[in-house]
Amino acid sequence: MRGAVLLAAAMTLYAADARLVSLRVAPEKRTLEGAGSHQRLIALGRFDDASERDLTDQARWTVSDERVARAGADGVLRAAGDGQVTVTAAVEGLRAQAHFEVRGVRDARPFEFARDIGGIFTRKGCNGAACHGGVKGRGGFKLSAGALYPKDDYEWIVKGGAYQVLTAEVKGPRVPRIDLAHPEKSLLLLKPTASVPHGGGRRFRVDSPEYRAILAWIRQGAPFGPEPTADNRVLRLEVYPPVVTLERGQTHRLLVTAHFADGRAEDFSDQALYAANDKDVAAVGEDGIVHAQRLGETAILVRAAGQAAGATVGVIGAAMAQYPNVERNNFIDDFIFDKLRRFRIAPSPPAGDGEFLRRVCLDLAGTLPPPERVREFLQSRDRNKREKLIDTLIGSPEFVDYWTYRFDDVFRVAVFANGIQPKWSEMYAEWVRQSIAGNKPYDRMAWERLAAQGYDGPSRHYLPYDVIGPPGETMAEEVRVFFGRRLDCAQCHNHPYETWSQDQFWGMAAFFGRMFKMGDTGGEYVIFDHPLDEDMGNGDVNGSLKMYHPRTKQELAPTLLDGRVVRASARENPRRALADWMVRHPYFAEAAVNRMWSYFFGRGLVDPVDDFRSTNPPTHPELLARLAEDFRTHHHDLRRLMRLIVTSRTYQTSGQPALNNRDDRTNYSHAQPRPLDAEVLLDAICDVTGVPETFSTAVSDTAKPAGQAPPGTRAIQLRQPDLYYSRFLELYGRPNRLTVPERSGKANLGEALHMVAGPTYNQKLSAPSGRLQRLLKAGKSNAEIIDEFYLAAYARLPEREERVALEEAIARQPDREAALKDFVWALLSSREFAENH
């Protein structure tokens, strides 16, 4: 079977020139507002090899009414008068249209410092992280990253002075960077044109449009323009297309649209800064045109108006004449296989029954299928056996154990992380377990954890060691867990690469600033939010619960990331409002589905899963959005999400690479092997050998054990990693959950030594009650024993060659039992066993 598939892949021929089959224009519809408004157009042609290419340069552009707008050969539509207009692109006899409304062409847009001057700094890289937009600025001159804070930028330019990170005080004398009396002599022009020495070199030439714009502004007295309003803020950027596939040497325009708070959308393609993550794969010019260089995939980052967005560019090989038809089980497959087809990567065939069985059992239940179940599944002719198995596994007792353990990890259930009280971590763990067992909607779980007060299970997580953590750290942890974002950098300064500002960080931290614990001696702490209008005894000790911005020293109010201040009443728990907002925010669902996705594929659509940022874009943004939407509309049902994932053809793809997908690591063309987590691996060893593990509360060098988990306790059932000691689990990467629970699947020397000489392997192989001894006592032949262990460890029978070789090797040994132990040891030490694939 496997050979036939490879042969079919090998027979795939690469196609000759593709034929254009359809044409479309992007955007299809838009409103242009104001004098000088314009819109970049892209003519996109679809070819019979399923590729889509930018044909803007080849297109002939016409408009229905030149009194309304005119289209240039460069594909830019420029407004001329109010009215409706249809634009037509024509290529090789095909035509496509787009429709525009033009309004207010006589209304000149008022000058805006942020857009007209700040935009130049962004486009020319002046306010980038490596230059004046860095934490401290550069050369004594500070600009906000991406012109996020135009008022600050204006002050540094017009009034001068040097920025300081820890205080709002200005350092040094204030010397303006513009000269109103002699505008041409302004530093703001001399430096970027390299007329005087400039560490950043020349950013634009004298008499360039940028130079002229800045000069004109200074000559007009350097106004700031109207104050920025909430409506006039750019909320987000959209880059189109989000995924671009190109053959080497081809080019593609990007279309950048700014979405304003008042609902307007405006073309910002010529006001954005473009940068490629990997310039060797694709370069991008100032004009936003991508040039494909060599095979590979890279992200193009786009910045404008303080916001950032990105697009994925894949540089692909030649087209295939016969791209395989792949069965699709649900919408996940549409997104995955569409992209694979665009990238001209053939997916591997579906996993065989044994491969699927082992994978899905480990992923849904953290448990290997027992040999008798493997035989049963392999022999079954039921066409729906996979769906039936999935439905059996989801919600099974092992599923509850396994996903409790998974969320114990995410939520950091540990003695030291929960007040150094084993009883508290037990309360917290029990809350996690009840939530998983009852399939509590994930937004409810998150809400209960975020808003926790009093003395219940989730409130215990607010007591790392036994104190209420600093508000900033506490907030950053919640945002990491539920939004998948890392705001930590913004604690000390505006985030140098992202749009997170120090104001946002501390505004969010203020939600946690009133948290207090009631109690004196430990063991009794009740969490509450301190009222703002009363001392609660603090008058005696002159205490104050106000939070202040560390740089500006301004008093902080709880402020959501979108800038809305939450006016909680003096006695209200402000975290309730935060929780309400967070679980409804798009970040919440996308972070949740991304985390869940990573459990089934070994990487997130955004990876690492807790690191969503513009410089780390998703590999499949539309799939991520669709999964998040689906999760939201189905009541944040984790089980439904898991079922959706594991029933997809994508999940059920074989781990065997096909001819042209061997190097693919990110597009799910074939299943990637994933090391088993320490707990799952230990349980798997116990299952295969038939010898359970014993877990003690004592460390290895303590003579007398203080306590012992009940016999038969599995590693995934252990709740607090710092309660039960296990040399094996520590070696294989069990995190202690005191900090962000990072698991590393990388092998280390300690693991190798433990495999050879450690008790986990050796004692279990020799245990009289083990599987091997039982089979020997039952008089089983070597072939039967080999089969049994293959089924238990790999969920498959040995290939004929494997069986023959093993039988011969065992027969050669004088001591049969020792030889069989060596065989089982080899099985347990193999990558095939230690990985999920």
Added chain:
Amino acid sequence: MGLKRSGGLCALALAAAFGAAPKKSAEPQLSSIYPAAAQRESAFEAEIRGAELDGARAVVFQDTGLEARVLSAGADLAHVRIAVAPDARQGRHEFRVVTPRGVTNKLALDVVAEPVVDEKQAGETLRRFPLVINGRLAQPGESDAYWIEVAANQTLTFEAGAAEAKFDPELVLYEPSGSWFDPHRLNRIGFNDEPLYFPGLSTGARLVQHFARGGRYCVQVQGFSGQGGPDFAYHLRISPGVTPAPVLHPPLKPAWEERQFTRPLERDRLADLARRGGTPGNAAPPEVFHAAAEDAPEIPWMAAPGMVEGRITHPGEAHAIRLRVNQAEDLAIEIETPGATLPRFNPVVRLMEPGGREMATDVYTKLNNNGLYMMKMIEAKTTVSLRAPGEYRMQIRDITTDCAGDDFLYRVLVRPQIPHVGKVEVEEDHVNLEAGASRPVNVRIDREEGFSDYVAMAVEGLPPGVTAVPALENPPEKPPLPNGGKLERYVAREQSLAVMLVAAPDAPLTTVPARARVVVRVVHGGQLQPPIAEEEIPVMVIARRPS
């Protein structure tokens, strides 16, 4: 390295949670009894474990209805035969063992009305309830499983109690429904460690289960974090229906309790307080008032002394009442939580002057020793001196804005301060005196609300040859915290009295403990007043141990 440290710290955390292992003592000491529960009108052999039990000659029960005979005694194990009378009181019966080295600490045996079986007899499927099973988790990690058979729609209550304070049993209920992976797997359908973990509350487990399906189920008793050992005895009670839920209140001593939220503020409290101050207690009961919702258009009035009663039913609810004070007055505010109490209901009571400034609160804040760290506690009593007449406003609510319930009941007594002796505590549980030696008996008393008279103490009923002489203990050297936060408003002035019990070298040895009584009296107006506290402690005179 990090791991070892982590494990070591964790061991400390565990020790803190369960209490460190008792030190080896030369005193005879009891640690457990097995079985821990006995049915009325039964006789059985029991194992009593402890230390220095060699030659134990008697078991002394506090109450009537139980008798015991020592069958054999080694250093750490005594076998006794216990007979429970048909009319023995149901509940805990405390006992001590008398040995040549003196009398031991107390331990308790539970007398129950239900049939009692031993774990060894409970191997078969259990079908008839109520039933009490005596068991023991003899090894770390041990768990005892009992199979039961129930009818469809039957409800059972399971309660596991420990015979020993540091043993914390857990209950797990399984159904034998198997799984795809393991057809014999027992699947958890119920779990309880304790109804509420909080210092002072029992760590016994309680589980109520409604069985929709009839059939066999397995109930398992295990120790928290795998505890086990010879002292880890328990009794598992299985009762039909739903038995009354335990009241989650810390245990109150039968003697006077002043600063516990759950002590009852009786109608004659003012009289009781006066008596404890050495004056005739004939004050009238305080009038009862009810506060209104804080935002109600009309806030009711109260006067001191007066009792405010109410309940916080909805999250964030706050109640208010106005207090009219006609002259400068020293007031005490006492709070009782008859229903839910800490940590579920944490009542905050604040008294504010007309301008809204807080004059008094039951929230006590102090700095920690690092001088930076505020600690807040709520106290069951606070005092305040109102320097001017006026109309004050009192607010009552929960400390959280999310917790409330029908059982969030409060009673707040506002009354004039009455100088009196508060809690009296005798530290020693029992005294074993070698002939010619001496041992102190320490009594701690709380001076409340400015009580300044003498307090006299006597030890009565001592065995022949034993005398009591006054003694002074070394005062603590530890300075008070840098800022106690008006400590005196929230904490009584604590004072320690001591008498030294001295056995003459020729004092006759005792074979049964003498029931000595520590008696505390107030001296007021030059008169020794009737006792305000009496506590009995067993005292024995024992032979001097050869050096």
